[in-house]
Amino acid sequence: MRAFRAIFVATVRQLSDRRKVMGFATMAIAPAILMLALSRTGQFDGLDTDLGMLVVAPFLSMIVPITALILGGAAVGDERRDKTLSFLVLRPIRRVDVVAAKTAGAAAVSSGFALLGAAALVGAYAAVGGDFAILPALAVGGVVVSVIYSAIFVLVGSMVARSTLIGVIYVLFIEGVIVEEIARLHTVSLWRQGLGAAMDLMPGTFPARALLGPLRGTVPSLENALLLTAGVLGVTIAIGTLLLRRTDSV
Amino acid sequence: MSTGVPSAPPATPPAETHAPRDPAYVDAPTVTVTGVSKWFGTKVAVSDLSCSFGPGITGLLGPNGAGKTTLLRMVTGLMRPSEGDVRVFGRDPLEDPSVYARVGFVPEDDAVYGYLTARQLVRYAADLSGTDASTGAVDGALDRVNMLDAADRPIGQYSKGMRQRAKVAAALVNDPDLLILDEPLNGADPAQRAVLISTFHELAAAGRTLLVSSHVLSEVERMTDRVIAMLDGKLAAAGGIRAIRSAMTHIPHRVRIESDNTRALAAALIDTRDVVGLRFQDDGLEVETSNLSSLGTALPALAAKHGVHVTRFEPADASLESVFRHLLSIRR
Numbered sequence A: 001m002r003a004f005r006a007i008f009v010a011t012v013r014q015l016s017d018r019r020k021v022m023g024f025a026t027m028a029i030a031p032a033i034l035m036l037a038l039s040r041t042g043q044f045d046g047l048d049t050d051l052g053m054l055v056v057a058p059f060l061s062m063i064v065p066i067t068a069l070i071l072g073g074a075a076v077g078d079e080r081r082d083k084t085l086s087f088l089v090l091r092p093i094r095r096v097d098v099v100a101a102k103t104a105g106a107a108a109v110s111s112g113f114a115l116l117g118a119a120a121l122v123g124a125y126a127a128v129g130g131d132f133a134i135l136p137a138l139a140v141g142g143v144v145v146s147v148i149y150s151a152i153f154v155l156v157g158s159m160v161a162r163s164t165l166i167g168v169i170y171v172l173f174i175e176g177v178i179v180e181e182i183a184r185l186h187t188v189s190l191w192r193q194g195l196g197a198a199m200d201l202m203p204g205t206f207p208a209r210a211l212l213g214p215l216r217g218t219v220p221s222l223e224n225a226l227l228l229t230a231g232v233l234g235v236t237i238a239i240g241t242l243l244l245r246r247t248d249s250v
Numbered sequence B: 001m002s003t004g005v006p007s008a009p010p011a012t013p014p015a016e017t018h019a020p021r022d023p024a025y026v027d028a029p030t031v032t033v034t035g036v037s038k039w040f041g042t043k044v045a046v047s048d049l050s051c052s053f054g055p056g057i058t059g060l061l062g063p064n065g066a067g068k069t070t071l072l073r074m075v076t077g078l079m080r081p082s083e084g085d086v087r088v089f090g091r092d093p094l095e096d097p098s099v100y101a102r103v104g105f106v107p108e109d110d111a112v113y114g115y116l117t118a119r120q121l122v123r124y125a126a127d128l129s130g131t132d133a134s135t136g137a138v139d140g141a142l143d144r145v146n147m148l149d150a151a152d153r154p155i156g157q158y159s160k161g162m163r164q165r166a167k168v169a170a171a172l173v174n175d176p177d178l179l180i181l182d183e184p185l186n187g188a189d190p191a192q193r194a195v196l197i198s199t200f201h202e203l204a205a206a207g208r209t210l211l212v213s214s215h216v217l218s219e220v221e222r223m224t225d226r227v228i229a230m231l232d233g234k235l236a237a238a239g240g241i242r243a244i245r246s247a248m249t250h251i252p253h254r255v256r257i258e259s260d261n262t263r264a265l266a267a268a269l270i271d272t273r274d275v276v277g278l279r280f281q282d283d284g285l286e287v288e289t290s291n292l293s294s295l296g297t298a299l300p301a302l303a304a305k306h307g308v309h310v311t312r313f314e315p316a317d318a319s320l321e322s323v324f325r326h327l328l329s330i331r332r
Helices: A002-015 A018-040 A049-082 A085-089 A095-127 A132-159 A163-181 A183-188 A190-201 A209-215 A222-246 B068-076 B097-102 B118-129 B137-144 B160-172 B190-205 B217-223 B241-247 B262-270 B292-305 B320-331
Strands: B031-040 B043-053 B056-061 B083-088 B103-106 B178-182 B209-213 B226-231 B234-240 B253-259 B275-281 B284-289 B310-315
Touching (some): A002 B118, A018 A049, A018 A095, A049 A132, A095 A222, A132 A222, A183 A190, B031 B068, B043 B068, B043 B083, B043 B234, B056 B068, B056 B217, B068 B083, B068 B178, B160 B190, B190 B209, B226 B241, B234 B241, B253 B262, B262 B275, B262 B292, B284 B292, B292 B310
Parallel strands (some): B056 B209
Antiparallel strands (some): B031 B043, B031 B083, B226 B234, B275 B284
């Protein structure tokens, strides 16, 4: 447990240097700033569905996934690039602890930025006439998306050097275009799991009907999202551990 | 490849009763490498290598591409042998990570966490190794490499030599029985090298096993007499530096001889069957001989016969660098 904690703390420190914090914090609050800017143009007619889309969709489908995949990819990928991975694996600890602690660290930092972004969005939403009641839903959705993408890209980053490029293409092209067009893929779409969890928790006052569009056939469900998150965590940590044990590429 | 030095080692360690013992092996091994090969596609990095390492310092030598780092990575468990077996404290490090509680490793790469201070790095190493950091182990390791004063500065601000010392401190914090050092003196200035070499000597004197890979031959010579030399992935020579040189009988030995009458001695030596070459150098002679011991035995009588007083007789090519040069010439 001591080793797990040490790797977790070191990973959080690794992923939250000043440059990263400034960059990802700016990215996280960008939707909130956009909302405030657009509200001044008089585009919204009260709390309509456009506003609902603007609050939730870009945040959960782009900002949070991209933040999480960059940080997840760096968690082990940077250690591989900097050749510091031997510092971790030549220790009397199980490699599953190394992978789990790196994943937990990346997920924690990603979730931190997601929570910051959610808080900023809710603040902006309240400023244009909404209320703070949507914060838990947005926070849970953000954390779900953060954990899923972090876990997957810790694994991708441990295998390839260009995990960020792969991730961005995946989010913008695969999830954004291909999955969007093929309805039956929606149930396995990663950020839609977070959106589903958020929709499940949204108060009835939230103008959310338009958000059912991106979800299509997916039933908004916190339970499903949590199950998928747990599954992704289990599978990625297992594969990551196997790779760390079996390959020469440390 | 045949080197004429200790013959290619057997696939398994020799039995205790072998006499004389194969110099590639030690009596009480900490690390045993048995018939190990490693290939990457069609490239063979290490080929059927067998040797062992025990308490004290062993220098691992070889030119770039000889397979030293590959061997060290297999010994540490960072790399799986394509064939053969590596045992550390009698166990396979790939299957049993508990051996790492007794191992310290300093990689060749400039691999440090620049955002940590040296103290944080050493503490991190202590946490990962299960060492109780509250017992002064962290300060002790830093003190050992003379880094206490700079311990609270970020490693990213250190010179390369200081980063090396920080890495060594991190490797020492768990008080390892086996310390594996890949080019530990890289980037260190003379004073820092002296500190590190002194630390290594202390550890060796305390019965620890140190395996040091280095291309700075003079420094290896200062550290140890026992070397394992590798060429093209194979064991080229093993044992004491002078013993290796002595075993290279197919290469003439060079000796430096000084006397009170250099020219008279040269004239006498040139008629000697054992002398195959001779040249004047400074105030003495550098003689090439096919039989060093025979020349050494015959020289006093020869000198007396010609009324020459020999003041100095010493091998001129028994340095590690000379031995290494010979090994390289064999490859060419």
